[in-house]
Amino acid sequence: MKKNNMRFYVTITIVKIATKILKLLGRNATHLPGWLANQLCPDFLGHLEKPETLVYITGTNGKTTVSNLTAEILRDNGYNFANNASGSNVSEGLVSALLSKSSFFGKANEKLAILEVDERYSPLIYPYMQPDIFLCTNLCRDALDRNANVDFIVDILNTNISDHTKMILNGDDLIVSHLKPDNERVYFGIDKLPRDSKARPNIVRDIIVCPDCDTPLEYDFLRYNHVGRAHCPNCGYGSPEVNYDVTSVDEEKMEFTIKTATGEETYRLLGKNITDVYNELTAITLLHELGLTYEQIFKSMNKMKLVASRYNVEKVGNKEVIMCLAKGQSPIASSRVFEFIAEQGGNSAVVLLNYDYHDDLHSSENMAWIYEADYEFLNTDSVKQIIPGGKRCYDYQLRALLAGVSEERIECALNPEDVVKLVNLSEVDKIYILHAVYTRPKALEIKEHLIKRIQKGEK
Template sequence: MKKSLRFYFALFFAKCTARILKLIGRKGTSMPGSWAIILCPDFLGRIPRPKTVVMVAGTNGKTTVCNLTEDILTDNHVEYVCNRFGANVNTGIASALIADSTFFGNPKHDLAVFEFDERSAEKILSYIQPDYFVCTNLCRDALDRNANVEFIADLLNKNLNDSATLILNGDDLITSHLKPQNPRVYFGIDKLPRDDAARPNLVRDITACPQCGAPLSYRFLRYNHIGRAHCPNCDYGSPNIDYEAKTVDQTAMRFTLLAPQGEETYRLLGKNITDLYNELTAVTLLKTLGLSQKQIASSLEKTELTRTRYDIQSASDKEIVLCLAKGQSPIASSRVFEFIAEQNIPCAVVLMNYDRHDAAHSSENTAWLYEADYEFLNTDCVRELITVGSRCYDYQVRALLAGIPQEDIRCAEKPENTAALVNFKNVKRVYILHAVFTRAAAEQLRDCLIERAKKETANEN
């Protein structure tokens, strides 16, 4: 699309809006992009795009993948534009392009790395197409807006162009079969010792071959439908992997990667299997963009996972952990539940992963609670389960159905009443599981628990 008078007016108004917001200290906002699209609905199609555009989507992990990728690019002095501090929908991408544009709307940088919400595919991909499209995984999430996984996959298939290079999770049968005619690169994790003891999830998003309907045969099933499988009756199945993590050493915090160039070693940033998937996704993307193993490995030695996803702090002899467990996302929550059980540390688990934003505007759909694996929390190391918020009794019912003893469950309708329910004598660690919109309340609870732990220790001495 050509630039129009309407486009220039929208661009000028948006740039003025961004300047005013900066002056009053509000930098991370999508308001400039919102105004640009209100004033010029096809603004994204008219603003010139950078030479190379990378878009990262997926149910879980896309924010972490983008953050890791951007941190490593920065460490290697590669300039780019991104929407890290804005929304991952069309208005956020528009705001990022506006901030990176000259007075006449031309891009200042040649590379763009955009996280985008796959539900917004039609609003974004209708106007700006990626050169590289990364998909971390596709699984059920927020039923009231995403419907089912097939619906999201269909949105991507209909709106992605035929020339984009796809960087896909080869361990995800749904993701790995997106746009089958496009050029593609696969990443994955080979079978690990932990997979032999993997406990199956309550739900699986694909169980039968979509080509012939036969039950799929799994070489291993890691979680949900993530693993390696094939159809015994036809050629449908997991692809050959281009970038495959082979061995994982959680003591040395290293993993080996079999890449097209040979075997490579990288620092392991986290112990959760999802941390490895996120790191592997970023490494594969960066290698595809042309960075060397030496550049990536060197940067990873200086990189940490964002503390908004996992943040652990000590309080006397206790540890307080803030951990993101997305509300209305059964697979994301189940991954956190299983990770807690794997640590085998006497702990209390505080569930603050209710959707405060949803509660303020509609009625939270509780169906997802019965797809999340609360059974993972029915283990000896979880000494206390504290449910929080207006839906706390719904969470209590789900926990009881998972077999968790009633005497181990406590409920707090108001977040400010939660701290008093934690019994430090029973536990060494407190996990506070929060959603995106309950982070502030989780931080307040953490601060209260840290103060309380210090006082109790002082009184004992």
């Protein structure tokens, strides 16, 4: 037995025992087993047996939703597989997920693994275990201090993904669709929809000129940020032919149609936001590529709903309190939510609680990102109040003022709890609470207090 193999077997023994103890104590074993394994044996992932089909789901936005939706539908169809749904999407989470479905000696118990992977951690994961299928939802600027520029992420993906990996890519994202250009590939996308003609320009567009010849790209249509279909008027560069192409979205009937190589397929729409359509389409594409039929996917999709932690509406009397995930440090994710709110109309208050975890602990939030988010979308008659909470509330106030929002519509709460009393209930019928993953517990508390105020009939 080689020395490093001995180290692996000693590690897996310790980790399996530690996991059993954690479970006996009723503790979550989604991160710690992987962390311990990596500490004791840094190339641990490389020693684990790879399942027959290994899928990595990555991208700036939507990877958790796509991963969870895919997993739920597979489960509904009787599949068993390794999955990091409730765990972390960095190396430790992957190791924990694979370990939980492996034998005492690291042999894979399941033939399939569906793993959500943080794109930033590719160099720590891909060299040890390459996926058979790589899926990318989209790539855009995000968490500047952690991810740097989107070109940096593209570079680490292109450098680390094997030439033999099959790519499932967003054909409407020019940055994604050109990843690993010589690999086998399948594209999904949404064709031009009537709503695209009303699209408003965003501050950020991560690709403007042709990367091959520097000519400005011409967009056939631009949906948001750099997402849409474009071509270079000078060379052959441009959006690819899409294999799974959404041809219509019916918000009245809540259904949408996808054109595939074999015909047309209609599914129930899980959410009206265009990012909801992308997430659902992405999961359907992956499920088809894994061998599921239209009937299997259709039947299961009818049982699914959007995850309540991302978007949740609670009706209280004639008012609605709406929880929305809008990741902090992510200008594109926030802009999508802002545009969605503006499209909904009504009279609304927008409570901003998507402040940053690191800022809360270390006072180190880089606020540059709020100048890349389209606060201009909130400068509309239907948004009666913008209420930022937390110690950066005045930064958000300044940003909203620069977007043209009038001063009297912005109320600041240095203490996040104070947002509750600032909502003018006589003026608004929808209250959106935008939160980050980290601030969700606080946002839920605030939601409960707001509901009490509404129930008491306060103004």
